[in-house]
Amino acid sequence: MSFSVCPESLGSLCGSQHSGSSLSLASTKVCSSMDEGDGPSSEAEPMDEYSSVPASIAERYKVGRTLGDGNFAVVRECVERSTGREYALKIISKDKCRGKEHMIQSEVSILRRVKHPNIVLLIEEMDTQNELYLVMELVKGGDLFDAITSSNKYTERDASSMLFNLASAIKYLHSLNIVHRDIKPENLLVYEHNDGSKSLKLGDFGLATVVNGPLYTVCGTPTYVAPEIVAEMGYGLKVDIWAAGVITYILLCGFPPFHGSGEDQEALFEQILRGQLEFPAPHWDNVSDSAKALITGMLQVAVDKRYTAVQVLDHPWVNDDGVSKKEHQLPVAGKIRKHFNTRVKVNSTTAGVSVITTTPLDKEKQIFRRRRHQDVKAHLPHGIRASPSHGANRGLSPAEVTSESEDYSPSSADTVRSPTSPF
Numbered sequence: 001m002s003f004s005v006c007p008e009s010l011g012s013l014c015g016s017q018h019s020g021s022s023l024s025l026a027s028t029k030v031c032s033s034m035d036e037g038d039g040p041s042s043e044a045e046p047m048d049e050y051s052s053v054p055a056s057i058a059e060r061y062k063v064g065r066t067l068g069d070g071n072f073a074v075v076r077e078c079v080e081r082s083t084g085r086e087y088a089l090k091i092i093s094k095d096k097c098r099g100k101e102h103m104i105q106s107e108v109s110i111l112r113r114v115k116h117p118n119i120v121l122l123i124e125e126m127d128t129q130n131e132l133y134l135v136m137e138l139v140k141g142g143d144l145f146d147a148i149t150s151s152n153k154y155t156e157r158d159a160s161s162m163l164f165n166l167a168s169a170i171k172y173l174h175s176l177n178i179v180h181r182d183i184k185p186e187n188l189l190v191y192e193h194n195d196g197s198k199s200l201k202l203g204d205f206g207l208a209t210v211v212n213g214p215l216y217t218v219c220g221t222p223t224y225v226a227p228e229i230v231a232e233m234g235y236g237l238k239v240d241i242w243a244a245g246v247i248t249y250i251l252l253c254g255f256p257p258f259h260g261s262g263e264d265q266e267a268l269f270e271q272i273l274r275g276q277l278e279f280p281a282p283h284w285d286n287v288s289d290s291a292k293a294l295i296t297g298m299l300q301v302a303v304d305k306r307y308t309a310v311q312v313l314d315h316p317w318v319n320d321d322g323v324s325k326k327e328h329q330l331p332v333a334g335k336i337r338k339h340f341n342t343r344v345k346v347n348s349t350t351a352g353v354s355v356i357t358t359t360p361l362d363k364e365k366q367i368f369r370r371r372r373h374q375d376v377k378a379h380l381p382h383g384i385r386a387s388p389s390h391g392a393n394r395g396l397s398p399a400e401v402t403s404e405s406e407d408y409s410p411s412s413a414d415t416v417r418s419p420t421s422p423f
Contacts, residue, residue: 254335
């Protein structure tokens, strides 16, 4: 990619990383023990309440100091002894999760299945009487907003490459009937390759679930939540496409397509339900018509008309046919800082550690209790109501579905990226 990624910008709303988020991480502490260029600790520090690690973990990994300390989990330095590769060891306290163990197991069961180069990987796990140990991939390049706000040059081509990575991850998840339900910039981490190029990895599967029929839990992050979630009339895989469409809109202008006034979440939801998409001047004057057409297809309120991940990847703006001449600077960094209240991070590892530290129990605060009147539901746009095509793979043709046996290599070095961009 044409810009460098530096340890800048950490936004906050409701105690979380960026203002589009509703998840409170106020009690999550991210430590500065792995600054850029620092190696792992040569000696493991005392583990506080976690006095030891299982022998099978200690034999293979050198476990160092604490990187993050959350409500239900601690994240520590973890280096594979045989290769020197850096990972993160997530230690979940079972005492703190008592009565809700099924929520943790649900996320882990999905992480076991997903092996894609644009997804943060679970390397291995160890279950003991008091703790669950997860060796996770540690992505140290910051998150999506870090990449933009710290860049020297940011273009439409860069935004296209970012969406290529995200849509590749979504296509893979949807081929397994898995919906993420919380796709947002702080869950998109920047992986830096040895050749200097960069790619995105999707993390935080605390709200992810397998779709076997319409879902009804009203959850997610308000800025990115799809209208069919707000409507409480059943939803499926395509809520992820809506979230990706909101992110793409932000990537090109620096602010979201739908927003309430101040803290008025209901006003935001009403805008989302109406889905009246605008591309106001002068912010969109220099953005290509191809990009606008793609976003329009991703932000269709009628689910059956909304693009699939395959259609996004096949779009000219994503496969480069529509952005070959779009190399001018996009002035979005300042708008992102303003609209998402970004602030300086401790270091570039902060975003990756925060994503790993989060557990499904933290995300209970992202489950909304809507009290919509029946007369409001009766006037919802046609196509938003629950139907069989909203779930599973009913909206995908056989050619669009990748079987589980065709998983991508889990190697970070093989991360999918646009063939025409260094990102």
